[in-house]
Amino acid sequence: SEITTMPLSWQAILRATKGVYLLACPRTGEHYVGSAYGEDGFLGRWSAYTASGHGGNLGLRGRDPSDYLVSVLEVAGSNMSPDEIIALESVWKLKLHSRDMGLNRN
Secondary structure, eight states: OOGGGSOHHHHHHHHHOOEEEEEEOTTTOOEEEEEEOSTTHHHHHHHHHHHHSSTTOGGGTTSOOOOOEEEEEEEOOTTOOHHHHHHHHHHHHHHHTTTTSSSOOO
16 A cells, blocks of 8 residues: 555666565465566556555455555566566465465466
């Protein structure tokens, strides 16, 4: 919910940066690993969560859209393709067991 009040300089950097992130629910301790590879990078992806409460993710639908703690797990190189960033995301899902013990459904 703080994304709109974030300093403009931070917003600019997050808009220009892509990679893999972690959402953690402070109430339940559950987590979700996602990736940002679209034109507006992390900022665009996280804005989708603010707008819908779930960003289109099955594991987040139907949940209280409470504030999640957000961590950047890995920043993608500027030449990485969306497929390469999605592959990084899959590695982090395995490392953090977010499919079997978290909110990832894919």
